[in-house]
Amino acid sequence: MADKGKFAMYWAASCGGCEIAVLNIGEKILDVDANFDIVFWPCAADFKYKDVEGYPDGYIDLCLFNGAIRTSENEEMAHLLRQKSKILVAFGSCAYEGCIPALANLTSKEAIFRTAYLESPSTENPDGVLPQPVTQVPEGELHIPEFYETVKSLDQVVSVDYYIPGCPPEPHQIIAVLDAIIQGAELPPPGSIIGAGTVAVCEECPLEKHEKAIKRIYRPYEKRPEPGICLLEQGIICLGPATRSGCGARCPQVGMGCRGCYGPLDGVEDQGAKFLSAIASVIDVGEPGGEEADLDREIEAVMESLADPAGTFYRFSMAHSLLRRARVNGSGDGEGGTA
């Protein structure tokens, strides 16, 4: 059994869905077991950080790292696993580009703590105690990880060999990647995005598409989508045009607009900006040649129906976007909303 590869999987700031996605590959998980020794996988096997520290550098052949970098613990583990792994994969949208945890970049650490520990209706905290990195107790000093102001993607902290996008990655994509590694296929150049397509989600999406011109934007609860017709055409936000394929367009097919979890297409740095272009292009401003003031008003009226543009366009890609976070110490209120 000495020639088995060493497999590790770690979760930083994540929901655990990526672990489930790996377990969800069905009987293929037996191939993983047959070909790899699990040497670290907090969700599935009992190893300690100390065990990983004891491994020689490069001991782990394949490490799937999911989750964004939110705390000092996440960052330490990223450095440790980078040092111990031959192939480090940013697995899933959080590790790749921040995903939902990185939406916290639209606000501040202070505001997050205020909501979580002081103001939310279910919070009982009369003394207003907030988490402290260091606490003195009679027995000595207690340390907990530091909560960072800004959520980062894995590659903003350590170098990453491959990216597997998705929230979570689709089982068939995970199988394809694992199979390739198990069979010793030639690996793509480092930095590649694997386990995904190269075209937009729209190209995989079977919904019927016509000319798009929308007068208002509906939130999911406001409209029951008409089956078989492109959602964007119906005024329902769908990030398909600005999102990498590979998922099989599963969400739009059941009436849920694409949220963009497979990230931007090749050559695009900022998925949100690209989607902004796409949505701006489908806004109906009537016949050309109208008055400028009318034009302004019409555009504004449609925009008014779009709640939270930043949260919508950057739902999965905030940490990897061009601006990366909102300004909290400037004149912005850091609370979102419009000026």
Next chain:
Amino acid sequence: MSDTYEPVIVGFLCNWCSYRAADLAGTSRLHYAPNMRPIRVMCSARVDPQFVLKALREGADGVLIAGCHPGECHYVEGNIKALRRYKLLQRLLAQFGIEPERVQIVWASASEGNVLAEAVDRMVEQLRALGPLRWQETVLGGDGHGPVEAGEPAAEEV
């Protein structure tokens, strides 16, 4: 190094109207603020919102998009597309805490060198009042994990 803050404006000027307006401003010897770095694009619709975000992140204090008046676009409706993007971008930027004055759109035809010059002058004054943006330092911070202390001026600006 001057003692006063000079705003940097990245200007995207459309080939058919606004770049010619800038030319006209030059040949007419109009005096206006030299703070704009003009970039010629074929149409204001060519201005990908990514360009604007990148300019702001990489050190511009403001971005000016200039194109033909609505109804006069060389590509019929390119400027309307630019306008729609601009309106949405303004909402997005507000959520990031970026003041609306930092990104502006102006229509200046080939004969309106003065309109372009006035827009630049006005924008420079507005940016002067707002102060520098310095996104890399003040928002992304040294290690990117948090902003540096507010009000701490960068060495080259004092």
